[in-house]
Amino acid sequence: MDESKAIIRVNRIKGFIVGFFVSLLILTSAVGGAIADRLFVIKPLDYFVKRVSEKSLRVVPTDSSRVVNEESVVIEVAERVSPSVVTVSIQTPRRRILEFDPFSGFRSRIEGGKPQDIGTGFVVSSDGLIVTNKHVVADTNSSYKVITKDGKEYEVKNISRDPSNDLAVLKIDASGLKPVELGDSDSLKVGQFVIAIGTALGEFRHTVTTGVISGLGRGIEAGNPFEGYVERLDDVIQTDAAINPGNSGGPLLNSAGQVIGVNVAVASGAQNIGFALPVNVLKDALKTFSQTGSFASRPFLGVEYQMISKQAAILNEVPQGALVLNIVSGSPAEKAGIQEEDIIVKIDGEEIKEEGNGLVEIISKKKPGQEVELEIWRNGETIKLKATLSEMEE
DSSP states (O other), rough: HHHHHHHHHHHHHHHHHHHHHHHHHHHHHHHHHHHHHHHHHHHHHHHHHHHHHHHOOOOOOOOOHHHHHHHHHHHHHHHGGGGGGGEEEEEEEOEEEEEEEETTTTEEEOSSSSSSSEEEEEETTTTEEEEGGGGGGTTTTTTEEEEEETEEEEEEEEEEEETTTTEEEEEEOSSOOOOOOOGGGGGGOOOEEEEEEEEETTTTTEEEEEEEEEEEEEEEEEETTTOOOOEEEEEEEEEOOOOOTOTOOOOOEESEEEEEEEEEEEETOOSSEEEEEEHHHHHHHHHHHHSSSSSOOOOOOOOEEEEEEEHHHHHHHHSSOOOOOOOOOTTTTHHHTTOOOOEEEEEEEEEEOOOOOOOOHHHTSSTTTTTTEEEEETTTEEEEEEEEEEEEEO
C-alpha cells in the first residue's frame, strides 16, 4: 500500500515538472516574439501564417488587366472614329420589278419611293469626300444621302465609281469634317485584333463589332447578280468581326484606330465570316482620283438582269442566259431595242452562262464605244441586235 502511494506521488511530480517546462517554453516563445516585434519589427508567426495561407488559398490569376485594356481600346477607337463614319441612304423612284422564279414563273412587285439606309461610308477629306462600296451606290437612277453620327443629312452631289474595285467616292457639300486615318494593309497579320463600325442590317447605325483577322489573300465574288454587277475581288481580308448587310462600305480598323480595310461582303450562309478590301487598294484608287478627278472608265450596256441557271432553263423550256428585268433609260440597251423579259443568250457569239462567264464578265472585256452583237431570245424566237457600249457614268 505504501509502495503504491509512493508511485503515485512520483508520477505527480513528473507531471508537474513536464507541465512546468512546457509552460516555460510557451511563455519564452511569446515573450521572444513580442521583443522581436517591438525592437526589430520582425513577425515570425505572421510570416509563417502568411505562407501557409498563401499556399492553401492559392488561385489561378485571371487576365483582367488584358480584358480592361481591350475594352478601353475599343471604347477609345469607337469614340474617336465614329464621327468620321456615315450612313448611306437611298431613295429610289417607285417602279415595278419583274422577277423570275424557276417554279412559279414571272411575277411583279412594286418597290422604292421611301428613303432607306443601305450602307456605310467614312470621311477621307474634310471638304466632303466619302468612301463607300460601289455596290452600295450601284443604282444610277436613284438619289443618295449621307447621314453623320450627329444626325445631319447631306445630299450626294456626285458619285465616282471605281470600275476595277468595289469602291466609290461620294461628294457632299460640307466642310470641317473629320477624316479617318488610313493605315497600311501590307503589314497585317492573321490573328490581329480589328474593330468594325457600320449601319448593321441597314437599321442600326454606328454599330461597333470586334474580332480578329482570320485570313488574308482571299478571293471572293461581290455585288448583286440581280442587277448585273457581280465582280471578282482578290486579295481581300477575312475577319470574324460581325459584318452584316448595311456594314458594306464601312471601315475595318486596327487597335490604333487606323482604317486597314473597307468592309465589302459577308459570306452567304456562313457565320462570323466577313470580308474587307485592303486599305492600300483604296489608297491607290484615291491617288488616281486626286490626280484626275475620276476613276478609269468601263463599258456599260444598261440592263438589270437575273441569270437563268441550266436547271431553270430546262424546267421552263427557255435558253440559259441573262433575263432582262429592267432597262436603264437612255442606255445602249434601250437604243438597241432590248426589251424587258428578253433573255440575252450570247454577246459577240460568246455564250452567257451562270458560272464563270456571265454578262458582266463578257461586257467587262469590251471597251466604251465598241459595237457588240447580242443574240436575244424573245417569245420563243431568236433575234440579233447590235448595241454600242457607252462609258459607265460616275
